[in-house]
Amino acid sequence: MAGNIAGPVFCPQPPAMLVFDSASYCKGEDLFARSQGHHVSMTVLLGGFNIDTFDISVIVPTFNRAASLQRLLASFDALRSPNSITVEILVVDNGSTDNTASVLAQAIGACAKFSLKVLREDRQGKSNALNRGLSHAQGKILLVVDDDVVVHPQWLVQHLDSYKLTSFDAMQGRVLPGVDVDGRPADSHKLREYNIPIVDYGETIRECRGLTGTNMSFKQEVFAKVGWFDARLGPGAAGFSEDTQYSIRIREAGFKIGYTPHAVVYHELSPARYGREYNRKVEYQKGVSRSVYRTDSILLRVLPNLAANCIRYAVYRFLGRAQKAYKTEGRIMKSWGYLAGKIRRRQLVNFHREN
Numbered sequence: 001m002a003g004n005i006a007g008p009v010f011c012p013q014p015p016a017m018l019v020f021d022s023a024s025y026c027k028g029e030d031l032f033a034r035s036q037g038h039h040v041s042m043t044v045l046l047g048g049f050n051i052d053t054f055d056i057s058v059i060v061p062t063f064n065r066a067a068s069l070q071r072l073l074a075s076f077d078a079l080r081s082p083n084s085i086t087v088e089i090l091v092v093d094n095g096s097t098d099n100t101a102s103v104l105a106q107a108i109g110a111c112a113k114f115s116l117k118v119l120r121e122d123r124q125g126k127s128n129a130l131n132r133g134l135s136h137a138q139g140k141i142l143l144v145v146d147d148d149v150v151v152h153p154q155w156l157v158q159h160l161d162s163y164k165l166t167s168f169d170a171m172q173g174r175v176l177p178g179v180d181v182d183g184r185p186a187d188s189h190k191l192r193e194y195n196i197p198i199v200d201y202g203e204t205i206r207e208c209r210g211l212t213g214t215n216m217s218f219k220q221e222v223f224a225k226v227g228w229f230d231a232r233l234g235p236g237a238a239g240f241s242e243d244t245q246y247s248i249r250i251r252e253a254g255f256k257i258g259y260t261p262h263a264v265v266y267h268e269l270s271p272a273r274y275g276r277e278y279n280r281k282v283e284y285q286k287g288v289s290r291s292v293y294r295t296d297s298i299l300l301r302v303l304p305n306l307a308a309n310c311i312r313y314a315v316y317r318f319l320g321r322a323q324k325a326y327k328t329e330g331r332i333m334k335s336w337g338y339l340a341g342k343i344r345r346r347q348l349v350n351f352h353r354e355n
Contacts, residue, residue, distance in 0.1 A: 287337020
């Protein structure tokens, strides 16, 4: 069970966008916008396209991952799609301070296959970046992909075909481990320890309950009814769960979510994410994020689950089942994060009441 969603969803519509030319974007000339008190958002239209509606809009939120973004853009160049399919790619720079702007500047004029737009959203948070992209997306299908993956050449076509073959309204694509910066693949016996999202539900298209924002898509009608991502959630805010909570809202709106094994992305392996300590921090933060929108009973659900997982962890450690213990320790930290998040939110509520 997903649990109940807590309170009203705060998903404000992004403000009206300010449009800049490519030279302004590359130089960061946003002084006028700042002087007017706006959140700075810049658009660069690449590829010479002038189309009102596209078959697919690809939205890429990015923040300080210039090298990863460059690899993703290179994989876009290798995409295979019929000329009859119209595609726009919306890269949303979420206030990067590395050389992301240079990477995007180099892409100007190099994108002949697709319409490529560069947007800038300075309000921190992946959800804000996604909402910026959604506010400009013109595709019938809206496809979201993270900036630290590379896509299979058939990725785009397979997402689109999954809607032609099924009645699903949203689709979860496959996420497999890729390689590290030196080209080394993952050790299949230690996949959990890379701490990357792996989504692999088998070889057939099937129904599933939720979406992982690393590789997901949904129809324009879904967005029209479900609305914006919750800006309280996701990286740059609570940390995680913007996709999980959006999935719950999709199902509550009466839509069906499917999984396709054919639309594949490969998640990069980063040594900064390896190991137990990173896993503990991530799972704890997932619990904090969950506390924002769920109302699980602490006495009847959270504490019993915490106790049970503590016992399981001890058993797995005793039996030497390292991968099981690794996963269970994450569940323990998630429960602690949920409890800490609820306590913190209760303290904030009491503080505001007293003041």
